[in-house]
Amino acid sequence: MTPDPTKRPRLAPGCRLxxxxxxxxxxxxxxxxxxxxxxxxxxxxxxxxxxxVQQIVADLQKLYSKAAPQKVEQDILGYLERLQEQRAxxxx
Amino acid sequence: MNTISNPLALVAELTHRCPLHCxxxxxxxxxxxxxxxxxxxxxxxxxxxxAELGVLQADFTGGEPLARxxxxxxxxxxxxxxxxASMITSGLPLDEKRLEELVAAGLDHFQLSFQGxxxxxxxxxxxxxxxxxxxxxxEWVKRHRIGFTLNFVIHRGNLHQLDDMIALTEKIAxxxxxFAHVQYYGWAFANRARLLPTRAQLDRxxxxxxxxxxxxxxxxxxxxxxxxxxAKYPKPCMGGWGRKVILVKPDxxxxxxxxxxxxxxxxxxxxxxxxxxxxxxxxxxFQKFRGVDWMPDLCRTCDRREQDFGGCRCQxxxxxxxxxxxxxICSLSPQRGIVDAILRDVNAAAPGAIxxxxxxxxxATPPAxxxxxxxxx
Numbered sequence: 001m002t003p004d005p006t007k008r009p010r011l012a013p014g015c016r017l018x019x020x021x022x023x024x025x026x027x028x029x030x031x032x033x034x035x036x037x038x039x040x041x042x043x044x045x046x047x048x049x050x051x052x053v054q055q056i057v058a059d060l061q062k063l064y065s066k067a068a069p070q071k072v073e074q075d076i077l078g079y080l081e082r083l084q085e086q087r088a089x090x091x092x
Numbered sequence: 093m094n095t096i097s098n099p100l101a102l103v104a105e106l107t108h109r110c111p112l113h114c115x116x117x118x119x120x121x122x123x124x125x126x127x128x129x130x131x132x133x134x135x136x137x138x139x140x141x142x143a144e145l146g147v148l149q150a151d152f153t154g155g156e157p158l159a160r161x162x163x164x165x166x167x168x169x170x171x172x173x174x175x176x177a178s179m180i181t182s183g184l185p186l187d188e189k190r191l192e193e194l195v196a197a198g199l200d201h202f203q204l205s206f207q208g209x210x211x212x213x214x215x216x217x218x219x220x221x222x223x224x225x226x227x228x229x230x231e232w233v234k235r236h237r238i239g240f241t242l243n244f245v246i247h248r249g250n251l252h253q254l255d256d257m258i259a260l261t262e263k264i265a266x267x268x269x270x271f272a273h274v275q276y277y278g279w280a281f282a283n284r285a286r287l288l289p290t291r292a293q294l295d296r297x298x299x300x301x302x303x304x305x306x307x308x309x310x311x312x313x314x315x316x317x318x319x320x321x322x323a324k325y326p327k328p329c330m331g332g333w334g335r336k337v338i339l340v341k342p343d344x345x346x347x348x349x350x351x352x353x354x355x356x357x358x359x360x361x362x363x364x365x366x367x368x369x370x371x372x373x374x375x376x377x378f379q380k381f382r383g384v385d386w387m388p389d390l391c392r393t394c395d396r397r398e399q400d401f402g403g404c405r406c407q408x409x410x411x412x413x414x415x416x417x418x419x420x421i422c423s424l425s426p427q428r429g430i431v432d433a434i435l436r437d438v439n440a441a442a443p444g445a446i447x448x449x450x451x452x453x454x455x456a457t458p459p460a461x462x463x464x465x466x467x468x469x
Contacts, residue, residue, distance in 0.1 A: 001310060012267055014201045014239015018148065019174055026148060028176040030201045030239040030268055033100065033148045087267045087313040 003053050003080045007091040010049035015088045017044065029088050039064065043079055049092055053080065096334070096373055096382070098146030102175075103153060103339040103350070104135070106166065110156040112182050113219030113464040114207065116245060116280035116287055118350050119155065123468035124342040132162040134363060136169035138340060141368040143173040147338070152179040155342065158186055164197045171198030178203065180243070183229035184222055191232050201239035203270075204229060208244075209256035217249060219464045230264045240266040247274040247287040248438075251297050258304045261312060269312055271301055273319035277351040279465045281410055286462065288438045294322055321431055325396060326403025326419035333381035333405060338372055346371045348378055351406040355415045381405050381415075390418050390425070 003009065011017075015029040017036075025041050027034040036044055042063060046056045057076050061069045083089045108123040130138070139150060150170045157163055157179050170177040178201035179194075204226060207214035211223040233240050242264060244257045254271075261269045274280045274287050289297070298318070305314040320327060330337045330349045339347045344363040352358060358380070361371045372378055380386065384397050391402040402408075403419020411420045412427045420427040 012239075013237045014267060016176075016200070018176075022174060028148060028200070030178065030203070030241055033176075084310050085313075087310075 001081065001084075002077055003084065003091060005054040005057070006052055008049050008052050009047040009056075009080060009083075009089045009091050011044070011047050012088055012090050027088065029086065032086075034086075034088075039075070040079065043076060044083075047080075047083075047089060053077070097336070099142075099336055099338040099372060100147060101149045101151060101337050102139070102142040102147045103151045103337060104138075104166075105153055105155065105339065105341050105350075106130075106135070106157045106160045106163070107155040107342050108468050109159040110154060110182070110465075110467060111159070111184055111220060112156070112207075112222060113466065114245070114279065115217055115219075115283045115462045115464060116247065116274040116278075117465040118275070118278045118280065119465065120278055120351070120353055121282070123466070125469045127469075128343040129160075130340070130342065130344045130363065132165050132169075134344065135166050136173075138344075138363050138368060139166075139170045139173045139175060141363075142338070143175055145338075145369050145372060147175065149176040149178060152177070156182055156184070158182075158184065158190075164190075164193045167194060167199050168197040176200050178239070180205065182218075182222060183226045186225075186229055186232075188232050191229075191236070195236045195238055199238055201241065202233050203241040203243055204233070204266075205243045205245065206257070206260075208250045209253040209260055213250050213253060216462075217245075217247075219462075230266075234264070234266075239268075241268040241270060242266050243270045243272055245272050245274060246297065248289040248293060249286065251289055251293050254297055254300050258300070262308070266312065269314055271297075271314070271316040273317065275320060277354070277406060277410070279463065282463045284434075285437075288321060288434070289319070290439050291322065291435070292439075294319065320404075320407070320421050321435060323421055324423045326400050326407070326421040328400045329404035329407070329419075332401040334372070334378040335382070335401070338368065346375070346377075348381075349404075349406065352377070354406055355409055386416060388416065388418055394424070 015027060018026050018028055025036045027036055027044055039060065042060055043056060046059065057073045060076060061072050064072055080089065107129055108119055109126060158181055167177045177199050179199065180203045183204050206226060207218045211221060214223040215221050242261055276284050280287060301316045308314055334348045339349060340363060341347060345360040346363060347360055358377055360377050361375045384392055387402050391397055403421055405415045407421065408417050408419050409415040411430050418425040420430045
């Protein structure tokens with residue numbers, strides 16, 4: 001299920017980023033942890049219930065302006081969908 | 093030469109005390125008494141050492157972690173060390189106020205175990221009446237914004253309730269649910285003849301679970317695995333010996349897995365004497381089966397050696413009486429016949445039967461009584 005662009009993703013209960021001070025950033029969730037780097041960290045940091053999917057896409061298209069905008073959008077939608085299947089996201 | 097990775101999870105067995113008496117408990121037959129349990133201050137130190145070693149998550153279990161009156165302080169210490177704090181619990185002794193305290197201390201994830209879909213089955217397998225309390229606890233947990241998993245332990249005696257367990261899950265609506273087939277160690281090994289499902293039961297259960305997984309996708313994450321004895325290849329026990337998980341027993345002994353103290357000739361070091369890092373990197377127990385050097389030729393030359401790491405050492409010992417041999421679960425093991433003989437006995441019952449007790453002429457008669465796990469002093 002592709003996420004609705006007007007919805008605001010938020011990390012689900014039991015899912016959170018580890019502390020900024022720690023050497024590598026991970027998304028901590030029940031029984032697992034997901035290592036985040038570059039774009040995946042930029043996306044997860046914006047899953048705060050304030051940014052819409054559209055806004056996240058626009059932000060990352062700016063940050064990664066050398067990449068084709070459509071490719072950036074597809075990658076983000078795919079990533080958010082995978083996180084939702086892991087029950088790491090709620091859409092509000 | 094084996095390179096040593098850092099552990100990602102610390103399993104903290106806080107106590108062996110437990111109000112339940114489950115017939116498949118993974119605790120050892122010889123339980124640790126309260127008087128030998130690690131103190132609050134020592135746990136706080138162990139949690140800091142774990143974080144320094146690279147551990148991300150602390151899983152508090154037991155026994156029943158709620159049997160420790162200092163659980164709130166221990167969870168606060170885990171969060172102060174920068175760890176994700178998770179607990180696996182039967183849900184008692186607990187009231188709303190204590191749950192609030194645990195959440196305020198930083199509890200990230202609450203995993204609630206169920207022994208059946210209703211009180212009577214749960215009572216038979218846990219030797220206590222606790223199902224109604226679990227339903228109350230589930231309601232309280234849902235009022236907080238923390239991770240919530242239900243864990244149904246499934247086996248021959250309750251698989252016929254699987255549809256009802258799924259219905260109960262949907263009613264409670266946690267983020268995750270695990271349907272965990274009993275694994276045959278500790279008390280479960282002693283009660284195996286009455287717990288191991290038939291092939292027909294297993295196939296039916298996998299169909300039901302696959303459908304539930306698809307239907308609930310995006311709402312509730314459904315997790316399950318094929319039970320060991322029916323698998324073609326062994327499970328990568330603990331993700332490989334001394335590779336991802338470090339476990340501390342109620343008395344502070346540090347082990348690579350829950351069951352390793354059944355292995356003969358092993359000695360385990362204690363958090364009172366050495367740091368977690370020294371024990372992880374240098375102790376004989378962690379070096380013993382780490383990497384591929386210890387493996388028999390069959391495993392060392394196998395393409396799957398980095399996938400399943402030769403399987404489970406404790407299972408190799410329990411089934412084949414040799415901790416260094418290939419896990420007899422493996423279809424390539426010359427000792428697979430041991431497992432097949434056990435399955436033949438279970439499956440001599442009528443094909444297709446899914447009733448809890450399916451004995452037919454020629455089937456091994458299960459022992460008449462359960463062996464219940466006691467509560468240590």
